[in-house]
Every structure is written in structure tokens, then in C-alpha cells.
Amino acid sequence: MGKSIASRFDNIDIAKSTLRAVIINDDELTLEMDFCLEPDHEDYETPLEGEDCCWHPGMLKFAGISKLQLDRRDAASDTMQRRFAIEKFNIEGTKFDMECEWGDIHLAARSIRVLTE
Template identity: 80%
Template sequence: MGKSIASRFENIDVTRSVLRAVIINDDELTLEMDFCLEPAHPDYETPGAGDDCCFHPGLLKFAGISKLGLERAEHPDQTQRRFAIQSFNIEGTKFDMACEWGTIHLQARSIRVLTE
């Protein structure tokens, strides 16, 4: 039996995490993230100068997508590499996120959380 989605986010502050990239491939969607780790996370390190969080790279991988809605926000600065998250919700097979990149709504058979 695998871990629940909620337990995979233990000691990760998702709303302080940032989105780096959105990758679409067939019926899969991958979100490249910089997760904000809390002190109790096993990979936590003291944040560097100028950082208010211990950022750690990771991925959210969605497979078997049956519904997908992406709405990209207008960005005057095309060089932006990190997008702040305003809201984030996973409930069962449904996922919703609003961030500076735009909004993502989907339903997927598989939702995996991977940290590098």
C-alpha cells in the first residue's frame, strides 16, 4: 500500500513553494517545483542568505489524465523562472492550483510527489 498524497507533503510548505516549469507529454503532466521544506523534513538545510525558505527541487507527476484545464497568465517579464503559488489543493484524483504561471485544474489516475 502506498503513502497517501497528504503524507507525501509532510514537512513541505506547499504555499511557500514555487513552480519552475509545466511539462505536458501525452496523458501526463509534470510540474517542476522548488519545494519549501520545513525544519522537520529529512532533507532540510538552513536557508542561505537572502532565502526565507529551504528550497529543494522536486516534481509533481500526474498520469492517466482524464480532465485537464490550463490557463496561462499574461507575463510581461518573459524571463521569470519561478512562480509563486497562491492556492493548492489535491483531493482524491482531482488537483487544482493557482499561481503566477496561471491556473491548473485536472483529474488524473495517478498523482506522484517526487523529491530529488
């Protein structure tokens, strides 16, 4: 049996992680992330000098989307920002909600995967 969604975030500090990109493709949504890994994560490395996290690229992939609401903030589209801070993050079953500097994302999906590169 696969791991639960919550356990896939073990040793990842979501509050410090950032969103890099939102990619929509048919019934799929991919969120490119810079995850802030905690010391017990298998990919953890000592942070570089001046950094407070072990930054590691990754993705949240949602497939079989039955509901999708993207509310992009005007301020986000006016700047060439590379990372967007996460303000609220919640996954319950097939439902996902995130508020961040980029905007708000609400969806329901058949499949939610957490991938680290």
C-alpha cells in the same frame, strides 16, 4: 500500502514553494517545483544566508489524466520569470487544482506522485 497524497506533502510548505516549469507529455503532466522544506523534512538543510526557506527541487507528476485544463496568464508569457508563486493549491483524491502566477491548472489523474530530487 502507499502513503496518502496529503502525507506526501508533510513538512513541505506549499504556500512558499514555487513552480518552475509545466511539461505536458501524452497523458502525463509534470510540474517542476522548488519546494520550501520545513525543518522536519528528511532533506532539510539550513537555508543559505538571505534565504527564508530550504529550497529543494522536486516534481509533481500526474499520469492517466482524464481531465486537463490549463489557463496560462498573459502576464506570465510576457516575462522571462524563473519561479512562479503559488496562490492556491488543492488535491482531493484524483483531482488537483492550483492557481499561481504562471496560470491556473485543473486536472483529474489516475496517479499523482510527489518527488523530491
